[in-house]
Amino acid sequence: MSIIPVHDLMIKDLQYAEFDIIPLNGLGKRNYDGVIPHRHNFYEFFVFTEGGGIHELDFNDHKIKANSLHFVSPTQVHKLKINKSKGFVLCFTGDIIPFRNKNENFASHFPFYDLNSPQPYLQVSEKLFQDIVQLVNSIYDTFNSDHPFKIDMIRSYLNIILLKVKQFFIEQSQGDDNKTTNRDTRVMEFIKLIDKQYADQLTVQQYSEKLKLSPNYLNALCKKETGKSAIHLVHERIVLEAKRLLYSTNLSVKEISFALNFEDVAYFNRFFKKNMALTPLEYRQQLTNS
Numbered sequence: 001m002s003i004i005p006v007h008d009l010m011i012k013d014l015q016y017a018e019f020d021i022i023p024l025n026g027l028g029k030r031n032y033d034g035v036i037p038h039r040h041n042f043y044e045f046f047v048f049t050e051g052g053g054i055h056e057l058d059f060n061d062h063k064i065k066a067n068s069l070h071f072v073s074p075t076q077v078h079k080l081k082i083n084k085s086k087g088f089v090l091c092f093t094g095d096i097i098p099f100r101n102k103n104e105n106f107a108s109h110f111p112f113y114d115l116n117s118p119q120p121y122l123q124v125s126e127k128l129f130q131d132i133v134q135l136v137n138s139i140y141d142t143f144n145s146d147h148p149f150k151i152d153m154i155r156s157y158l159n160i161i162l163l164k165v166k167q168f169f170i171e172q173s174q175g176d177d178n179k180t181t182n183r184d185t186r187v188m189e190f191i192k193l194i195d196k197q198y199a200d201q202l203t204v205q206q207y208s209e210k211l212k213l214s215p216n217y218l219n220a221l222c223k224k225e226t227g228k229s230a231i232h233l234v235h236e237r238i239v240l241e242a243k244r245l246l247y248s249t250n251l252s253v254k255e256i257s258f259a260l261n262f263e264d265v266a267y268f269n270r271f272f273k274k275n276m277a278l279t280p281l282e283y284r285q286q287l288t289n290s
Helices: 126-143 150-173 185-200 204-210 215-226 230-248 253-259 265-276 280-289
Strands: 019-024 043-050 053-057 060-063 068-072 078-082 086-092 121-123
Touching (some): 185 204, 230 253, 265 280
Antiparallel strands (some): 043 086, 053 060
16 A cells, blocks of 8 residues: 655754755755655745756646746645756745734735645746845755744745745736635635545535534635635545545555545545546546556
8 A cells, every 4th residue: 555655844953843945956965855746744935946857746747947936735746857957945834924814824825825726836037036046045044054043034034035926926916817816714714624624524514614604605705716616615625635646646446435534435436427527547547548
């Protein structure tokens, strides 16, 4: 049996295990190990100073180009095929940046980390990219220093970087209905809750109770913000996890159905085919032949 590896953020020299920075393509003593499909319980921010290779993220290949930024959220499955590309990857938890509104989550504050974003990367202007690289170099120097307030300095540098990217993202998103910059926080909280409990097979009624909303109102909010019903968002997340397991592991269809808490394999097959127009086995075979 093989499962998707989950990488933890383990930093021993910081008071709080919130942050790491790793040079890409052999710079320094550490290397980023991303050849095998894996996922994280933290966020990643890739800064590519030189292009080359492919970044595969949730079944989609993205060419690595110079002056580009790539974003990976917790639970996403990805792997990195580096070919002459250089840069840095910043790794951090969602708690590293404190928000004034305690109910606001990381992806709603920085929408380029929204899992529903159709483009998990940005090709930014030369000026902005150089500003970011300068800040990243400051982070790297601080991270490897003995400065007594280095985690606070890193947090400040990182916040500046993310806010600069947010401004660029919002400017680029104006007039684009596919990108969300001001999604209702209640819908974001619902999506966050689904991400935590999709395998529990909760009903919309159970989710709405946790959010202290009526099922009808939650459904109306979801349709307004995403164009999808609440149950569609729940099913979409279950299907996504099934696809990840079919693609990135050698678990049998039966094992995957049990991992996702389906009553039996036949029901899982019907559920998957209804949403994908393929059985789980047909989907896996399609991936193998592509």
